[in-house]
Amino acid sequence: MARYTGPVEKLERRLGVDLGLKGERRLAGKSALEKRPYAPGQHGQRRSKISEYGLQLREKQKAKFMYGISEKQFRSLYIEANRKEGNTGNILVQLLEQRLDNVVYRMGFATTRASARQFVSHGHILLDGKKVNIPSCRIKAGQKVEIREKSKNNPQIVRSMELTNQTGLVDWVDVDKEKLFGIFSRVPEREDVSIPIEERLIVELYSK
Helix, strand or coil: CCCCCCCHHHHHHHHCCCCCCCCHHHHCCCCHHHHCCCCCCCCCCCCCCCCHHHHHHHHHHHHHHHHCCCHHHHHHHHHHHHHCCCCHHHHHHHHHHCEHHHHHHHCCCCCCHHHHHHHHHCCCEEECCEECCCCCCECCCCCEEEECHHHCCCHHHHHHHHHHHHHCCCCCEEEECCCCEEEECCCCCHHHCCCCCCHHHHHHHHCC
16 A cells, blocks of 8 residues: 555544644644544534444554555554564554654654655755665664755745744754754653554554
8 A cells, every 4th residue: 555645634634633744734723624623525524433443443544644654664663563572552653753754854844744754855864964865764862864955945944943933842852953953862752752643552453
């Protein structure tokens, strides 16, 4: 299954949760989910009972769409998390947070993970001084992520950094807003990551 490329606001309405897919539009209170907090379509306002499997599947979909990854990538991450010692769900979230596109987003260089992924793919990002164009590249604690010199005046990046004054930054990155670089200081613990996902249900889904 390929990565989803359809209308993201309709997707958020279907899943009933803000997945941070619209960036500045969401911050301005203009998201479709706020205006119409029910599923799209003719029968969107009807209440329907969801099965246990449906709940598990919805949590997986939320995680996939939020981080912008395909089913194949997500399954690979789950298999890796399941092989490691510790809580599989917590480790899965940590692996998702270590993706380069997510770290670029967390550092405030992009308003959405989709924009961050595009910046990486187009060569705007340096990792420890070297250009990296693979969004799924995994970042380790202590590594430096920066905007390359030629891209520092990119209007989207400049605007995104301005918005961090409103949104703030997470605790596991240290960012120099003037020089446009950041250090991934540590891998976050699960309680540090505020996302509307119950990873326990995802683990249950894959464990069947």
